[in-house]
Amino acid sequence: xxxxxxYMGHIRNIIxxxxxxxxxxxxxxxxxxxxxxxxxxxxxxxxxxIYESKGADVKANxxxxxxxxxxxxxxxxxxxxxxxxHVTLLPIVSGG
Numbered sequence: 001x002x003x004x005x006x007y008m009g010h011i012r013n014i015i016x017x018x019x020x021x022x023x024x025x026x027x028x029x030x031x032x033x034x035x036x037x038x039x040x041x042x043x044x045x046x047x048x049x050i051y052e053s054k055g056a057d058v059k060a061n062x063x064x065x066x067x068x069x070x071x072x073x074x075x076x077x078x079x080x081x082x083x084x085x086h087v088t089l090l091p092i093v094s095g096g
Contacts, residue, residue, distance in 0.1 A: 001024070001025060001026075001027055001029075001081075001082070001083035001084075002022045002023065002024050002025075002083060002084070003022070003023055003025060003034065003081050003083070003084070003085045003086070003087055004020060004021070004022055004023075004084070004085070004086045004087070005020065005021055005022075005023050005034070005038070005087045005088075005089065006019065006020045006086065006087070006088045006089070007019060007020070007089050008088065008089065008090040008091070009090060009091040009093065010049070010091055010093075011046075011049055011050075011089055011091055014042065014045045014046055014049050015042050015046065023037060023038065025037055025081065028080060029080070029081050030077060030078050030079055030080055030081065031064060031066065031071065031076075031077045031078070031079050031081065031087070032077040032078060033081075034081060034087065035050060035051075035058070035077070038050075039051075049091070050062060050089070058071075058077060061091060061092045061093075062089065062090070062091055062092065063088075063089075063090040063091075063092060064077075064087065064088065064089055064090075065087070065088045065090075066079055066081065066085055066086070066087055067085055067086050068086075
């Protein structure tokens, strides 16, 4: 199945400035599975940007949505995806 992934913020620089792409994943894949596929495709810089330094937890400064719903409104990274879903990766930037 295919899902559309939209990249916002500095993650676009890491992956080569692509704003949106269709990604093919296995049926019944979750957000966690999708992130693994993207990590394999984009390598270590992507992993460092998305994941906490230890483990497979997504960094707290990342917002991931599925069809406009935040992961915390769903089942977190275990949220199952369906063909045609729209996933957005958005880093939260703060500073002064």
